[in-house]
Amino acid sequence: MTSSSSASASSSASSSAAFSALAPYGWDQAWSDEFAPYDAEGLVAGRVIRVDRGQCDVITADGVMRADTAFVTPHDPLRVVCTGDWVAVEPAGNPPYVRTYLPRRTAFVRSTSSKRSEGQILAANVDHAVVAVSLAAELDLGRVERFLALAWESGAQPVVVLTKADLVPDAVTLGHLVQDVETSAPGVPVLPVSATFGDGLDVLAAVVSGGTSVLLGQSGAGKSTLANALLGEEIMEVRATRDADGKGRHTTTTRNLLALPGGGVLIDTPGLRGVGLWDAATGVGQVFSEIEVLAAECRFHDCAHIAEPGCAVLAAVESGALPERRLDSYRKLLRENQRMVAKTDARLRAELRREWKRKGAEGRAAMEAKRGRQR
Template identity: 50%
Template sequence: MGHPFPKGVTELFSDSFSGSIDLSLLGWNDALPLPADTVPARVARVDRGAAEVIAAEGQFQVRYSARIRRAAAEDPVSLPCVGDWVALAPLPEGRYELDAVLPRSSAFVRGGVSRDSRGGLSGDGQGQVLAANVDVVFVAEPSMHSTDFADLGRIERLVALAWESGGLPVVLITKADLFELGLDELLADVRAAAPGVDVHAVCAQTGEGIDVVRAYLYGAKTAVVLGPSGAGKSTLVNALAGEDVMETQQVRAADGRGRHTTVHRELIPLSGGGLIIDTPGIRRVGLYGMSDGVDLVFSDIDELAEGCRFGDCAHDGEPGCAVQAAVEAGELPERRLESWFKLQREAAWMARRSDARLRSEETRKWKIIHKEMRKPGRSRP
């Protein structure tokens, strides 16, 4: 058995007559294509080469099958992750192995982007799934850290990824009790940086806003909490769970930075209904597979662009640019346009890297096929 869930999963979600866990309360959908001779389970935590799962008969750890390992070698996105529904195949000795990842309704994927020694972008174009089958993405940003206010650029990035994941983004300005003056102005700035997204001020210590957050988790809804170290994510999870299920630490007084108290992603069923995934603090999240996410975050720029003289205006010095005119008139913050430029460039760069990787993999596969066909004794089509 692995890390215990609040009050025990069996106590919270079991059928009292059969003693088995009711998977529908964990979000199970009978329409999911379950392979023959397997049983469904939901991934609660992932370790190297194994996963902790919740199945009808309880919570336990399973190893990956050879099929899963081969798929992961081809594409890391296919690796099981927290929130996944998976198929468990029985083994002769009475245990199970994780044999298939069932289709995901949503997936929060970050790109493998980092900065090289010259300050440029580097990476392999591959992604990493942080959470799957998530209905709500809580973007947690502390109302004040050190001498700075909320990082609007980070909020824009995480909300773009949230939209792209298929989940509903909700921004939570945490530690609202530390912001004595100007909280309303801060919330207004955040709402302007995330058009159409709900923004709430919360304080897990005092309980402010916790009921509002809990309202998003009705039924078997699943949420993930994302944000930097020190944002109070684990404290928020504890407040929602009604008990200390995650370790917490205070922000360092010297520099206002948080410590990485959560070192792994974990699915936590809540006694009041719903499930939540806590995550380690995120320093940098690269964009991955963007189609509409950036456009949704910057819908205000898209609306302004309708007034540009040229339909393909890049908003970078062209005559008759309505976006630049809005910046000059003070109607659009210059910071926001610069953020739009940055995310557009990164999304395009990641798309090129991903396409190049896919072409390389396809070429490698055909080389192997041709090599096999040239072996003596092999018939040719």
């Protein structure tokens, strides 16, 4: 056997071993084809299961490897190594290091909690975004809509899980709560779940068994308890929530990728206090799809749905077909997203300034006309 054919056979055997070992973590033929050039260089394929201070844990065909991420440190915070990335590791490094990551299929991004116009990537290559909402506290539908906008924008399929359903006093009340969330989440499955008694877990387990799911929500939403229930063992630390407001302390401090016994993988994330939009106009439109449909029937194509004649959206609010709260939330998220995009887009900033000046001039003219009539 020639040296070239021997090397080819060795590479083929290596690829086959990687395929079988990494398949439970989402490895498929498309990823294998994408990795082929790096395989030829002797690099090792793996998926990032945890990132911590310039290093990451990578699951490979030979088990978990600790690798340095310093080689991949761009100025763009959206291009750093993230939990869920498929990476090419240089095993001969001292220490081993991540050479690069494969192009992401999806990415869950939010704006940072700082005042700088930066995005933060929370998870990569996600198929389902599971938004955990606790029923132990009053429902905040606006926050649910915010999470869903980011989820749709990421390219993942959102799922809303209403946790701690056992704390709701009766089935009728629970039905009303589910209906309220369904109204705010068109096209999204809404699953009431009790991790304590196992109610609804089988349905959720079936959803997350196919692909990669990221678990999102505020502290105290019951994410770690839900993760433990899906994993079938106490892996994630759980702390009690405060009785006063149902909020909890951060028990998960890093994003961890875990293989589920029923298939699929789960990325558990720390509780998110701030959920800022990051260039999520498409996601906002998806969350408020009924408003987008109504807007197409407005008399003016640039209708702002405030006081314009022939506005189909306002007509729907007046008739009761569209809850006014939904329209208010839609306007709020669009404004926020526009401000965020404007921070990094000079042309859009100029357009916004012109729009603000125009509206200001119209307001002043209206006030002057009103004073003239009073005189």
